[in-house]
Amino acid sequence: MDKILRIDVGAQGGPKATVEPVGDYAGMGGRGMTTMVVYKEVPADCHPLGPENKLVISPGLMSGSAASSSGRLSVGCKSPLTGTIKESNAGGTAAQALGRLGYAAVILEGERQGDDMYKVFIDDQGVKIEKANELKMLPNYDLIDKLKPVYGEKVSVISIGTAGEMRFSNSSIAVTDPEFRPTRHCGRGGVGAVMGSKGIKCIVVDASNTKMRQPVNPEGFKEANRKFVEGLKQHAVTGQGLPTYGTNVLTNVLNEAGGYPTYNFREGRYKHHQNLSGELQAENMKNREGGQPTHGCHRGCAIQCSGIYTDKDGNYMTKQPEYETVWSHGGNCGIDDLDVVAKLDYLDDNYGLDTIEMGVTIGVAMEAGVIEFGDGEGAINLVHEVGKGTPLGRILGAGTATTARCYGLEHAPVVKGQAMPAYDPRSVKGIGVTYATSTMGADHTAGYAVATNILKVGGDVDPLKVEGQAELSRNLQVATAALDATGYCLFIAFAILDQPETFNAMVDSINQMYGLSMTGDDVVALGQKILKMEQEFNKKAGFGPEHDRLPRYFSREPLTPHNVVFDVPAEELDKVYNF
Amino acid sequence: MTYTADFPEPYDKTLDNLPMVLMRHDAPERFSLLLQGGFLMPVPEPCTLREFLCELVGVCGVYTEKTIQTIFLDGLAIDDLDTAMIKPGARLALSAAMPGLAGATMRRGGYYRKMREGISQKVLDGAEATAKEAFRLQVRLYNAVGRDLAGLFLHLGILVPTTDFKKFLASQPQKFFDHLHAVELDGVPLPHTQDAVDSWPLPEGYLGLRVADVA
Ligand code: SF4
Numbered sequence: 038m039d040k041i042l043r044i045d046v047g048a049q050g051g052p053k054a055t056v057e058p059v060g061d062y063a064g065m066g067g068r069g070m071t072t073m074v075v076y077k078e079v080p081a082d083c084h085p086l087g088p089e090n091k092l093v094i095s096p097g098l099m100s101g102s103a104a105s106s107s108g109r110l111s112v113g114c115k116s117p118l119t120g121t122i123k124e125s126n127a128g129g130t131a132a133q134a135l136g137r138l139g140y141a142a143v144i145l146e147g148e149r150q151g152d153d154m155y156k157v158f159i160d161d162q163g164v165k166i167e168k169a170n171e172l173k174m175l176p177n178y179d180l181i182d183k184l185k186p187v188y189g190e191k192v193s194v195i196s197i198g199t200a201g202e203m204r205f206s207n208s209s210i211a212v213t214d215p216e217f218r219p220t221r222h223c224g225r226g227g228v229g230a231v232m233g234s235k236g237i238k239c240i241v242v243d244a245s246n247t248k249m250r251q252p253v254n255p256e257g258f259k260e261a262n263r264k265f266v267e268g269l270k271q272h273a274v275t276g277q278g279l280p281t282y283g284t285n286v287l288t289n290v291l292n293e294a295g296g297y298p299t300y301n302f303r304e305g306r307y308k309h310h311q312n313l314s315g316e317l318q319a320e321n322m323k324n325r326e327g328g329q330p331t332h333g334c335h336r337g338c339a340i341q342c343s344g345i346y347t348d349k350d351g352n353y354m355t356k357q358p359e360y361e362t363v364w365s366h367g368g369n370c371g372i373d374d375l376d377v378v379a380k381l382d383y384l385d386d387n388y389g390l391d392t393i394e395m396g397v398t399i400g401v402a403m404e405a406g407v408i409e410f411g412d413g414e415g416a417i418n419l420v421h422e423v424g425k426g427t428p429l430g431r432i433l434g435a436g437t438a439t440t441a442r443c444y445g446l447e448h449a450p451v452v453k454g455q456a457m458p459a460y461d462p463r464s465v466k467g468i469g470v471t472y473a474t475s476t477m478g479a480d481h482t483a484g485y486a487v488a489t490n491i492l493k494v495g496g497d498v499d500p501l502k503v504e505g506q507a508e509l510s511r512n513l514q515v516a517t518a519a520l521d522a523t524g525y526c527l528f529i530a531f532a533i534l535d536q537p538e539t540f541n542a543m544v545d546s547i548n549q550m551y552g553l554s555m556t557g558d559d560v561v562a563l564g565q566k567i568l569k570m571e572q573e574f575n576k577k578a579g580f581g582p583e584h585d586r587l588p589r590y591f592s593r594e595p596l597t598p599h600n601v602v603f604d605v606p607a608e609e610l611d612k613v614y615n616f
Numbered sequence: 617m618t619y620t621a622d623f624p625e626p627y628d629k630t631l632d633n634l635p636m637v638l639m640r641h642d643a644p645e646r647f648s649l650l651l652q653g654g655f656l657m658p659v660p661e662p663c664t665l666r667e668f669l670c671e672l673v674g675v676c677g678v679y680t681e682k683t684i685q686t687i688f689l690d691g692l693a694i695d696d697l698d699t700a701m702i703k704p705g706a707r708l709a710l711s712a713a714m715p716g717l718a719g720a721t722m723r724r725g726g727y728y729r730k731m732r733e734g735i736s737q738k739v740l741d742g743a744e745a746t747a748k749e750a751f752r753l754q755v756r757l758y759n760a761v762g763r764d765l766a767g768l769f770l771h772l773g774i775l776v777p778t779t780d781f782k783k784f785l786a787s788q789p790q791k792f793f794d795h796l797h798a799v800e801l802d803g804v805p806l807p808h809t810q811d812a813v814d815s816w817p818l819p820e821g822y823l824g825l826r827v828a829d830v831a
Contacts, residue, residue: 290758509731
């Protein structure tokens with residue numbers, strides 16, 4: 038991965054591609070790359086949909102190699118939703134394809150001329166860009182159906198649906214999975230709108246004439262990767278829990294903890310939670326024709342947390358909805374039907390919407406009385422309104438914060454304009470600290486539980502002396518930023534958290550791939566560097582400590598059943614970035 | 617890991633003298649959706665969580681330490697089995713280790729437990745006097761724990777609302793009934809095919825359910 042593809046969408050006669058050496062960005066991948074390019078090349082005070090913003094697409098450092106579970110694709114820009122820097126990542130097959138073709142990044146830049154839409158085709162022969170107005174306003178699944186006869190099913194597609202084309206602040210970028218379905222999404226922060234603002238409908242990547250990226254030390258790499266996979270397979274979470282139940286295994290447990298936000302974050306438990314559980318979801322996939330409870334979002338994932346979800350008659354509905362999706366459209370909206378949630382998930386993917394933002398927005402709309410809590414049909418109609426861009430749909434498509442503002446509500450569960458995910462910060466305060474202080478707006482993946490105990494981020498922490506919330510959150514955010522640069526999926530976190538030998542095998546895989554001798558300290562340094570750039574960008578974009586806060590009502594209104602409020606003091610939150 | 621120890625003798629063979637359904641079924645893990653919904657268990661007297669698991673249920677040692685990684689008692693995350701007290705009115709949930717930061721946070725004695733300050737069980741409330749009387753404990757078994765321990769808990773016997781039991785049976789596919797070899801209600805055999813379920817004269821309220829292997 039030694040080259041960067043720049044597409045100037047404002048060039049005379051239509052978008053123009055230039056390939057250049059990776060240069061100053063050498064050694065960067067995934068979030069490291071997207072953050073560094075945005076930090077260096079995008080003016081922090083620009084409008085996210087203006088010509089100065091750039092959309093950076095980057096495979097992780099290990100993507101395209103034989104390293105297991107390393108096919109994550111990062112997308113970065115200044116976010117239309119939050120106004121901060123943004124990195125959003127997804128699985129699917131595109132990161133591997135771009136990695137194999139040698140691209141460390143694809144950068145969409147410049148000022149779009151006119152309102153034509155274009156498609157980009159990348160293969161081992163080069164780059165072709167064509168006008169594609171026949172694809173205009175196609176939802177993602179329909180787009181894929183149109184591309185299939187032209188390019189076959191072996192290519193990877195990175196695309197936007199109608200939401201991205203209409204430049205909604207809630208709009209995702211889709212990536213196709215191994216079945217050539219647009220099911221994997223860089224969901225958060227409205228990145229689809231930035232792609233839409235550049236007039237690019239889709240990027241088709243064909244790596245069929247390429248081979249897997251070769252490690253500098255093939256034997257050492259093989260051995261390290263073997264140990265890494267062994268570690269993933271033997272751990273209870275990555276070897277059994279995730280493959281069997283997927284992430285939605287969390288529903289019952291969060292509900293039990295009283296940390297399952299229900300009815301737009303009004304209550305901490307949902308009485309019909311078992312109708313939404315991962316256990317039931319897995320049974321449905323096992324018992325229904327065509328269902329598949331264990332499935333990888335790209336080839337070469339040893340965990341396979343995903344699945345294929347079918348209806349009672351065995352017809353494809355969507356990929357296995359994730360915990361956050363089942364919660365946002367389910368318990369948060371008082372909807373307790375997994376099939377309705379699956380339909381909503383499909384529609385989100387089709388129109389190109391972030392499922393967390395969309396579900397939380399519907400919850401706010403329910404509180405505003407647009408439809409009743411529990412109205413599944415109503416929720417489906419609202420997503421259609423967004424996908425079609427009706428006047429109401431345009432308000433909802435602008436995200437949770439805007440919707441709450443339009444309806445005069447205080448209850449907008451957002452930080453820096455981005456909707457909170459599926460964990461109530463009053464019950465799980467450490468996650469609240471992460472929501473408040475993440476450079477990305479409310480984000481659960483910003484501290485997914487990486488091996489900070491092994492990395493010793495911020496020094497040698499005595500495991501018996503539990504550190505403060507701020508320290509733990511900081512360490513997690515640093516470690517996560519580093520992991521997001523590698524292309525490894527965050528779901529490996531548990532295995533590397535518990536098993537030092539698995540963590541070492543992962544670092545060793547990177548070393549053998551690149552001929553390096555990185556240690557845990559270097560991983561920490563990389564994470565810190567990324568976070569510092571992000572924080573500095575945000576500062577220049579006008580964000581200070583006063584934005585690193587949860588909405589006040591989380592400190593004022595107790596959450597049932599434990600009647601807890603978020604009470605981590607501001608001074609504690611301000612300590613997160615002391616490094 | 618799977619649970620391999622022998623099943624102990626049930627503490628209360630009569631299951632509080634409720635009407636009792638006995639099923640001969642060779643795939644008890646297929647009941648796990650019923651177990652995630654919650655059931656009651658007779659308990660002779662208040663005890664610690666370890667005493668309950670180890671002495672009453674028969675889940676001890678390696679399985680408890682390795683697999684039951686996430687425990688809630690009355691919605692509070694439990695770190696110490698020896699100080700958590702099972703008392704009348706208690707609600708217990710057992711789960712395997714969970715993914716994500718939330719999972720790591722909830723985990724028993726986990727590195728990130730500080731992050732759930734406020735919903736962890738802190739006080740040694742076993743110290744307060746509680747009458748030594750029998751009671752019914754509310755239990756929920758989730759995910760791998762439900763699957764692994766279904767045979768054991770169903771062997772001991774559980775108390776479930778009839779409505780929940782009927783709803784569970786109605787949601788089961790034919791495959792569930794392929795593993796069902798006999799059914800009795802208070803010793804009287806019932807037809808055990810899927811289409812006969814509606815004809816079972818199940819009493820309203822609660823019933824006792826015990827599942828035994830075919831042997
Ligand atoms: S664990 Fe899941 S999300 Fe991660 S790479 Fe594997 S299938 Fe994709």
